[in-house]
Amino acid sequence: MRRFFMLMCLVCLGLAGRVHASEVTSPNGEMKLTFTLRDSKPYYSVSFRGKPVIKPSRLGYELHNAESLLEGFTQTGEKTSTFDETWTPVWGENKTIRNHYKELLVGLIQEKTGRVMNLRFRVYDEGVGLRYEFPQEGSKLNYFVVKEECTEFALTGDHIAWWIPGDYDTQEYEYSRSRLSEIRPLFKKKVTDNASQTSFSETGVQTSLQLKTDDGLYINLHEAALVNYPAMHLNLDDKNMVFRSWLTPDAQGIKGYLQTPCQSPWRTIMITDDARKVLSSHLILNLNEPCKIKDTSWIHPTKYVGVWWEMISGKGDWAYTSQFPSVKLGITDYAKAKPSGRHSANNENVRRYIDFAAQHGFGGVLVEGWNIGWEDWFGNSKEYVFDFQTPYPDFDIKALNEYAHSKGVKLIMHHETSSSIMNYEKHMDRAYQLMKDYGYDAVKSGYVGNLIPRGEHHYSQIAINHYQHAIERAADYKIMVNAHEAVRPTGLCRTYPNLIGNESARGTEYQAFGGITPGHTAILPFTRLQGGPMDYTPGIFEMQCSNGSRANSTIGGQLALYVTMYSPLQMAADFPENYEKHLDAFQFIKDVALDWDKSIYLEAEPMEYITAARKAKGSSSWFVGSVTGLKPHNSTLRLDFLDKGKTYVATVYADAPDADYKTNPQAYTITKGLVTAKSVLKLHSVAGGGYAISIVEAKDTKGLKPLK
Numbered sequence: 193m194r195r196f197f198m199l200m201c202l203v204c205l206g207l208a209g210r211v212h213a214s215e216v217t218s219p220n221g222e223m224k225l226t227f228t229l230r231d232s233k234p235y236y237s238v239s240f241r242g243k244p245v246i247k248p249s250r251l252g253y254e255l256h257n258a259e260s261l262l263e264g265f266t267q268t269g270e271k272t273s274t275f276d277e278t279w280t281p282v283w284g285e286n287k288t289i290r291n292h293y294k295e296l297l298v299g300l301i302q303e304k305t306g307r308v309m310n311l312r313f314r315v316y317d318e319g320v321g322l323r324y325e326f327p328q329e330g331s332k333l334n335y336f337v338v339k340e341e342c343t344e345f346a347l348t349g350d351h352i353a354w355w356i357p358g359d360y361d362t363q364e365y366e367y368s369r370s371r372l373s374e375i376r377p378l379f380k381k382k383v384t385d386n387a388s389q390t391s392f393s394e395t396g397v398q399t400s401l402q403l404k405t406d407d408g409l410y411i412n413l414h415e416a417a418l419v420n421y422p423a424m425h426l427n428l429d430d431k432n433m434v435f436r437s438w439l440t441p442d443a444q445g446i447k448g449y450l451q452t453p454c455q456s457p458w459r460t461i462m463i464t465d466d467a468r469k470v471l472s473s474h475l476i477l478n479l480n481e482p483c484k485i486k487d488t489s490w491i492h493p494t495k496y497v498g499v500w501w502e503m504i505s506g507k508g509d510w511a512y513t514s515q516f517p518s519v520k521l522g523i524t525d526y527a528k529a530k531p532s533g534r535h536s537a538n539n540e541n542v543r544r545y546i547d548f549a550a551q552h553g554f555g556g557v558l559v560e561g562w563n564i565g566w567e568d569w570f571g572n573s574k575e576y577v578f579d580f581q582t583p584y585p586d587f588d589i590k591a592l593n594e595y596a597h598s599k600g601v602k603l604i605m606h607h608e609t610s611s612s613i614m615n616y617e618k619h620m621d622r623a624y625q626l627m628k629d630y631g632y633d634a635v636k637s638g639y640v641g642n643l644i645p646r647g648e649h650h651y652s653q654i655a656i657n658h659y660q661h662a663i664e665r666a667a668d669y670k671i672m673v674n675a676h677e678a679v680r681p682t683g684l685c686r687t688y689p690n691l692i693g694n695e696s697a698r699g700t701e702y703q704a705f706g707g708i709t710p711g712h713t714a715i716l717p718f719t720r721l722q723g724g725p726m727d728y729t730p731g732i733f734e735m736q737c738s739n740g741s742r743a744n745s746t747i748g749g750q751l752a753l754y755v756t757m758y759s760p761l762q763m764a765a766d767f768p769e770n771y772e773k774h775l776d777a778f779q780f781i782k783d784v785a786l787d788w789d790k791s792i793y794l795e796a797e798p799m800e801y802i803t804a805a806r807k808a809k810g811s812s813s814w815f816v817g818s819v820t821g822l823k824p825h826n827s828t829l830r831l832d833f834l835d836k837g838k839t840y841v842a843t844v845y846a847d848a849p850d851a852d853y854k855t856n857p858q859a860y861t862i863t864k865g866l867v868t869a870k871s872v873l874k875l876h877s878v879a880g881g882g883y884a885i886s887i888v889e890a891k892d893t894k895g896l897k898p899l900k
Contacts, residue, residue: 214228222240224238225313230248247346251311281686296315301331310327321459323459348405351404352405360652361390363720373430400719408465410463411461412719413460420454424438479683480686493761498545499536499541500558502536508536537559537587558603578619581619593631605623611641624669639677672691677695681724700743703741707744725758731751733747733771734770743857745857746878748881752819789810791804795818814840815884816829816887820881838890841864842865852878865897866896867898873899
């Protein structure tokens with residue numbers, strides 16, 4: 193009897209520990225994802241070329257006032273498939289994009305509750321996407337409230353990480369490079385002041401997170417297709433080196449309200465042994481839905497100047513008057529107000545920018561501070577702060593718009609919401625209609641300060657839904673959106689290409705707020721830009737700001753950003769008079785393209801250097817840019833990407849030998865000569881600097897010599 197009892201115990205233990213495994217590999221066979229149901233709990237793991245990269249990691253959800261979706265599952269089936277398409281973006285880094293993956297769909301049912309949770313895995317040559325899917329049919333799950341999503345990323349070691357602090361309200365931090373084990377001791381020092389911020393853990397970080405293993409693998413963790421769901425952060429168990437998803441809560445601490453049928457965003461893991469492949473990956477875009485806008489003819493890349501930097505740098509103001517301690521729209525009489533004399537968005541100044549744009553071939557002029565309400569717009573938790581329609585007395589919206597159109601230029605609207613999304617949604621249709629009436633086709637929206645409804649966060653589900661609503665409603669009016677202080681992008685520009693740009697990171701404005709450390713622009717393409725282009729607002733030529741701050745860059749480094757920081761929306765951010773002092777260098781900003789047939793990353797290392805080459809859409813011209821971090825960099829630039837048998841004229845804008853981003857930032861050289869596909873150029877960039885090259889097919893080679 194005792195023997196029989198022990199035998200039955202062993203059998204039961206064996207059944208309890210039973211593991212069901214399913215596998216799917218990438219099209220090239222180098223990436224493998226394994227799904228296992230172990231003790232009724234779902235796990236996944238990922239390997240690259242036979243080496244573990246993500247160890248067995250838990251999947252599931254904790255729910256409010258309901259049994260969790262973490263265990264008790266039985267697998268009901270699985271389905272594998274292969275998908276291969278080539279699609280054409282409305283604008284982008286490449287003329288076409290291949291979307292090629294193998295897929296595993298796993299069906300799970302929680303037997304005790306009858307609730308169904310399916311898991312979909314897509315495996316690409318460069319990485320993995322996974323998401324949760326909750327069908328309504330055949331499941332006893334309908335409405336449910338998320339306490340926490342419990343997706344894990346169990347790492348194989350104490351990797352190097354390039355990270356910013358986890359925060360529910362801002363991504364406007366400088367990146368740190370450290371071991372994962374060093375995040376906790378460094379965390380508090382890295383949480384610098386912002387207009388709105390809420391950190392949640394001393395090991396919490398944001399996505400896109402770039403990692404590097406000791407054996408040279410680059411791992412990137414992010415998400416794709418964030419719709420009707422809170423943004424995901426990552427919280428590190430630094431004893432076991434396991435990241436766990438950490439969703440942004442609402443004002444009540446709830447992480448999400450879902451109704452079946454529904455699905456989560458994709459959780460993405462990029463893995464490669466070549467840093468350049470991180471930059472060239474289309475994983476995030478490919479995991480988004482195809483374009484939902486039928487007619488995209490009105491969506492166009494735009495190069496612009498604007499009334500912006502002078503307020504940021506302290507030369508002027510957004511507000512018209514300093515007379516009022518506060519204003520109430522509809523009651524405050526601006527006609528009787530005494531102008532401060534510092535209001536930048538005035539008729540004369542805006543015409544000056546329009547003239548400059550027209551003279552140099554820029555399509556747009558952004559004007560901030562044109563509308564009433566800026567006197568007390570920030571920090572007062574004010575719901576009705578702007579009406580987005582009424583101009584200040586010194587801004588003639590009709591006359592300025594007509595003047596711009598007569599010059600072949602369009603004004604770009606500015607909607608600063610002061611994070612009162614309730615107020616913006618009340619006025620949105622009237623504001624967009626005003627734009628349509630005056631021929632504006634692009635808006636820069638802003639979300640500075642704490643969110644209203646009060647207590648909500650910039651990255652919670654309600655805010656995500658607001659940003660999405662703004663994009664979709666703008667499309668109805670044929671308006672392109674450039675959202676600042678909104679959630680970091682997750683590839684939705686594929687589905688809604690009128691999302692022409694985002695900020696969602698520390699941009700050039702921080703050069704006027706105390707400066708940005710060199711290397712910042714050499715990490716953003718690895719992190720923030722993984723989900724979509726950034727309106728970084730480059731092109732600062734005069735590094736000393738009116739407010740006493742200074743930009744930590746060289747002119748060569750600023751020019752390079754127009755190539756390395758990909759965006760179909762590019763600003764020449766400095767004052768016209770500062771460009772007029774350096775028209776020879778400004779020529780590159782005028783010439784550089786915005787839309788591309790082909791992009792190649794020639795060399796890259798996070799936060800140290802990036803060199804990119806791009807071929808202009810529908811042209812034989814190429815543009816090259818290279819930026820550096822805190823160390824100088826020497827490039828051996830092989831031009832073998834050029835068409836063989838053709839001769840080109842290359843114009844090289846480079847740091848001068850004595851350039852220094854602190855003491856001599858305006859020192860640059862311009863060299864012109866002939867190149868071919870066989871040419872090899874040796875170029876030097878100083879710390880915080882860079883170079884830019886335009887390469888145009890030669891029509892006249894007279895007087896030009898080969899470049900070396």
